[in-house]
Amino acid sequence: MAAILDRQPSSPAAPAPVRRSVSIYQPKQEGLIFPLEPEFSCFAEERLHRKQRLVAACRAFALEGFDYGFAGHLTVRDPEYPELYWTNPMAVHFAQVKLSNLILADHTGRVVEGAYAINRAGFVLHAAVHEAHPDIVAMCHAHTVYGTAFAALGRPLEPISQDAAAFFEDHVVILKEAGQVAVEEKAGLSVADYFKGVKAAIHQNHGLLTASRHSIEAAAFWFIALERCCRQQLMVEATGAKPILVSPERSRYSREHVGSEYIGWLHFQAIYDHLTKSQPDMFE
Template identity: 30%
Template sequence: MARPQEVPKIDCSPEEWEMRVDLAAAFRLVDLYGWSDLLATHLSARVPGPEDHFLINPFGLMFDEITASSLVKVDQEGNILSPTDYTINPAGFVIHGAIHMARPDVACVIHTHTRAGTGVATQKNGLLPITQHAMAVIAQTGYHDYQGIATDVAERESIVRDLGDNNVLILRNHGLLTVGRTAGEAFMWMYRAERACYMQLSFQQSGAELNYIPEDVQRTTIERNKFNNSEKGYRPIGKVEWPALRRKLDRLDPSYKD
C-alpha cells in the first residue's frame, strides 16, 4: 500500500521532501542496526530534478538525531545550498559526489565502517563465496584499493571505475559502500553485505573446517542472484523490505520525518 504524501516542513518541493524523509529513515536504520561510527560515515541521496544536487548528513549530528529537515543540500562543488548550522564531512563529499556525478541511475549512497564490513575489507581475498548470502552480494560487488583518507578529489575517478555498474563496493582496509536507485535499495544492499561479512567472520573465528561450495554451484548461484534481484526477478531489492522498515521506524520513533 502506498504511503500518504509527506508534507514538506522546509522550503522544498514535495519530491525533495519525500527523498529527505527516506534518507533520514536510512540514517535512523543504520544507527538502529549498529552500523554507525559516531560522526565518521555518511549517507547521501540525489535531489530529484535536473540540478544535480544531493543531500548528505550535517557533520555534527549523530545518526539517531538526523531528521528530514536537518539534511544538508549541496551542489557538485560542495557548496551548501540549504540553511544549516553545520558543515559537511569533506571525505563524504568526495566519495558521494563522485558517484552521484558519474551514476545518474543512483539515487542513494551508503558508506559504513562496521566491525564485520571492515574486517572483511581488510582481508586479502575479501568476501569469500562460502555462504548463500555472500554469493548474492558477490554478484554485485567491486573492490577499491585504499588510498588514504578520501579527501582528495583525484580519487573520484578510481572510485567510480571500481564501482562500475555494481551496487556494492568493498573499500579495502576501510569499509563498505552500497548504492541504489532508491534509499531502500541502497539500504538492503548494505544489509546483505553486512550480513555476509558477519557470517564470514563468524566462520573464520570458529576454527571449523570449511564446507567448500563447488565452483560450478558458485557460478550458478551468483548468476541466479543477478536475475532474482533484478526488476525481472522475484525479489527486486528494497521494494518489499523498505515499506516494512519504514513501518518499524514509525513504531519506534517517527521523529525522522521532522
C-alpha cells in the same frame, strides 16, 4: 471459519491493485496488501519522499550500530536538480538525523540548503561517484565493525549462503587509496570508475560502500545486508573449516531473484514501517 474468512484486514489502507510484475515476490492474487513502488505528481512530492527515506536510512543505521563518531554518510540525488544531493549533516549522530537538519550540497561540496557543514570525506567519495555515474541515485557508507574487518583482507565475498549470493558478481574490491582517508578530490575520482554496473564495493582497509540506481532504500538495505554477510563470512572462517560454496549457476539465480534493486527496496519497507511507528520525530 466463516468469521475468519469474512474478517477485514486491520490496516486502514485499502489494498491496492498489483502492478506490472518485476519480482516473484509480488503477489499474483489481486487485492492483497503489499508495498507498491511510489508514483509522484510533482518534484516536490518526490523530494519529500526521498528526504523522508534518507532520514529513515540514517535511523536504520543507528539501530544497526553503524555509528562511529562523525564517520558515515548517506546521499540521495534531488529529483528536480540531479546535480545536487541530500545528505546527513556533519557530526550529528545517525539517531538524531531528521528532516529539519538534512543538508543539500552540490558536487563541489558547497552546501546550498541547510545549517550544518558537510562531511568532507563524504563529499569527496560520494560526489565523485554521483558525478561520474548520473544513473546512481543514492549511496551509503559507514565505518562498521565487520565490514571494515573484512575489507582488511582485500578480497571479495564468497557465495557461502543465499544471502551472500545476492552480491555474487555484483560487488568489487577497490585497492586504490586503501587505508588513506579520502579528503582529497583525486581520491574520490580514483574510485568512482569502480561503481560501473555494481551495487557494492569493499574498499580495502576502509570499509563498505553501496550504490543504487533505484532508491536510497535499496542502497541502505544492501549496505545492511553486506555488513551482515561480512560478519557471516568472518564467523565461518573463524571455525577453520572450509565452507561449501554455492555454485556460480545457483549464485546467479539467487542474485537475480533476491539481489535486485527492487528486492532491496522491498526489504527496506518493513524497516521503514517499523521506524515510522517507533520514531515519529524523524519527520520534524
